[in-house]
Amino acid sequence: xxxxxxxxxxxxxxxxxxxxxxxxxxxxxxxxxxxxxxxxxxxxxxxxxxxxxxxxxxxxxxxxxxxxxxxxxxxxxxxxxxxxxxxxxxxxxxxxxxxxxxxxxxxxxxxxxxxxxxxxxxxxxxxxxxxxxxxxxxxxxxxxxxxxxxxxxxxxxxxxxxxxxxxxxxxxxxxxxxxxxxxxxxxxxxxxxxxxxxxxxxxxxxxxxxxxxxxxxxxxxxxxxxxxxxxxxxxxxxxxxxxxxxxxxxxxxxxxxx
Amino acid sequence: xxxxxxxxxxxxxxxxxxxxxxxxxxxxxxxxxxxxxxxxxxxxxxxxxxxxxxxxxxxxxxxxxxxxxxxxxxxxxxxxxxxxxxxxxxxxxxxxxxxxxxxxxxxxxxxxxxxxxxxxxxxxxxxxxxxxxxxxxxxxxxxxxxxxxxxxxxxxxxxxxxxxxxxxxxxxxxxxxxxxxxxxxxxxxxxxxxxxxxxxxxxxxxxxxxxxxxxxxxxxxxxxxxxxxxxxxxxxxxxxxxxxxxxxxxxxxxxxxxxxxxxxxxxxxxxxxxxxxxxxxxxxxxxxxxxxxxxxxxxxxx
Numbered sequence: 151x152x153x154x155x156x157x158x159x160x161x162x163x164x165x166x167x168x169x170x171x172x173x174x175x176x177x178x179x180x181x182x183x184x185x186x187x188x189x190x191x192x193x194x195x196x197x198x199x200x201x202x203x204x205x206x207x208x209x210x211x212x213x214x215x216x217x218x219x220x221x222x223x224x225x226x227x228x229x230x231x232x233x234x235x236x237x238x239x240x241x242x243x244x245x246x247x248x249x250x251x252x253x254x255x256x257x258x259x260x261x262x263x264x265x266x267x268x269x270x271x272x273x274x275x276x277x278x279x280x281x282x283x284x285x286x287x288x289x290x291x292x293x294x295x296x297x298x299x300x301x302x303x304x305x306x307x308x309x310x311x312x313x314x315x316x317x318x319x320x321x322x323x324x325x326x327x328x329x330x331x332x333x334x335x336x337x338x339x340x341x342x343x344x345x346x347x348x349x350x351x352x353x354x355x356x357x358x359x360x361x362x363x364x365x366x367x368x369x370x371x372x373x374x375x376x377x378x379x380x381x382x383x384x385x386x387x388x389x390x391x392x393x394x395x396x397x398x399x400x401x402x403x404x405x406x407x408x
Numbered sequence: 409x410x411x412x413x414x415x416x417x418x419x420x421x422x423x424x425x426x427x428x429x430x431x432x433x434x435x436x437x438x439x440x441x442x443x444x445x446x447x448x449x450x451x452x453x454x455x456x457x458x459x460x461x462x463x464x465x466x467x468x469x470x471x472x473x474x475x476x477x478x479x480x481x482x483x484x485x486x487x488x489x490x491x492x493x494x495x496x497x498x499x500x501x502x503x504x505x506x507x508x509x510x511x512x513x514x515x516x517x518x519x520x521x522x523x524x525x526x527x528x529x530x531x532x533x534x535x536x537x538x539x540x541x542x543x544x545x546x547x548x549x550x551x552x553x554x555x556x557x558x559x560x561x562x563x564x565x566x567x568x569x570x571x572x573x574x575x576x577x578x579x580x581x582x583x584x585x586x587x588x589x590x591x592x593x594x595x596x597x598x599x600x601x602x603x604x605x606x607x608x609x610x611x612x613x614x615x616x617x618x619x620x621x622x623x624x625x626x627x628x629x630x631x632x633x634x635x636x637x638x639x640x641x642x643x644x645x646x647x648x649x650x651x652x653x654x655x656x657x658x659x660x661x662x663x664x665x666x667x668x669x670x671x672x673x674x675x676x677x678x679x680x681x682x683x684x685x686x687x688x689x690x691x692x693x694x695x696x697x698x699x700x701x702x703x704x705x706x707x708x709x710x
Contacts, residue, residue, distance in 0.1 A: 155504065155507040155508055163493065163495060166495050247491050248490070249492060252491070252505065252552060253508065255458045255459060256480060256556075258480075405460070
């Protein structure tokens with residue numbers, strides 16, 4: 151099985167380059183950072199000092215739903231950047247270094263090559279994100295109040311749809327370009343542009359991919375899954391599929407050496 | 409029987425024809441050198457044959473169809489500067505590419521062991537490739553190209569970047585591999601081609617100028633030639649000799665005159681007569697045959 155061969159090689163490579171260790175750790179940090187610092191804000195302010203005697207600080211109580219959403223907010227900024235950074239060289243790096251010249255003269259199906267790399271990175275992202283969110287869930291339950299297991303997994307999985315899209319978009323640019331840095335820049339710019347579009351058109355088009363986290367907030371406060379969330383997720387998955395098809399097409403028409 | 413047949417193969421890069429419609433056939437079991445100076449289009453040709461580049465025109469046909477209908481299944485290719493996953497060990501890499509070519513884990517393991525012995529990196533098989541020397545990498549490169557027992561092994565400048573020892577090792581290895589498969593390798597060094605090859609394709613500015621077996625080419629291009637060296641500057645004799653009827657062309661090389669002639673007897677008489685008449689200070693006057701080196705230089709310089 152060619153797919154398995156490449157998939158296992160990717161996992162081994164990420165293991166030997168310690169990605170399987172640092173990415174989960176970094177994600178744990180991102181996910182627990184904000185809930186913890188919010189909870190301990192009074193103590194932090196006290197320890198830092200500098201407030202005049204008698205000053206009253208009134209910090210509003212934070213709902214557990216808001217606390218766990220803080221983790222997602224961090225994920226959608228720093229987390230997404232890390233996801234792009236670990237994916238930016240997955241194909242482009244091999245082509246730039248020249249290894250691809252050895253690998254792609256073997257009878258490797260291009261679609262297998264792309265999919266194996268895509269799924270290996272997705273697995274790394276999935277596990278790291280799961281570990282990070284579990285840590286956040288633990289602290290939120292401990293410090294702010296209960297998030298049920300159903301709530302947790304629905305927010306976890308819906309947001310993962312967005313991460314699938316980010317990985318796919320990065321892989322897509324990988325098939326177009328040979329320089330990992332360019333892949334990073336292009337992906338970031340695309341996501342920023344999509345976010346602007348989302349802000350302008352979110353009233354008309356409430357199902358753009360970037361709106362997923364807003365809908366998740368609605369889901370948590372209302373206690374049911376809004377239709378827009380289903381729609382946005384379906385569209386995001388559909389876009390990812392289209393990007394994969396395009397990746398394959400671009401890769402096939404591309405010359406592997408110059 | 410031919411292994412591969414190439415017809416009117418052409419490659420255009422940004423309006424520049426790098427390979428200008430070349431045609432050739434490679435016969436089974438032969439070792440063929442693709443010889444030419446730098447920039448002749450050797451690498452481009454090999455990359456097209458290996459499927460890394462798409463030809464702008466022309467066709468490449470393998471005589472034997474394989475089950476996958478993928479020419480890459482029938483070829484092994486070593487690029488000029490092979491790059492490996494340097495975090496893998498030599499054996500891991502061989503098994504990886506073997507499995508990519510549809511060997512089972514067990515087959516890949518056996519074949520990897522066999523080839524590691526053959527290319528003499530058995531001792532270092534579990535070391536990371538990043539620790540390998542240049543010669544070891546080149547031999548590992550040949551091993552990875554041979555993993556799936558290709559019908560045609562293509563090597564791009566396999567010895568150009570190696571020191572004399574590494575070079576010798578690779579040439580010996582190629583000598584052994586000739587028994588197993590058809591080899592096409594590019595080089596700009598005639599000596600390497602002459603040493604291990606049966607056939608020669610002489611490529612220059614994207615065109616095949618000469619092709620055939622080395623013996624044939626030698627015979628075909630053997631025109632008689634006199635080598636003449638004199639005690640004083642040879643320059644002033646060039647004109648005089650050129651004026652002689654039996655002399656074809658004359659080349660001055662390292663103070664020695666290479667005189668190409670049609671009729672040996674007549675030319676000898678003419679030159680010697682002249683020499684005696686004018687009392688030339690001759691040091692050496694010798695009859696020799698043109699070598700492939702001369703042919704190569706003639707082709708490349710014209």
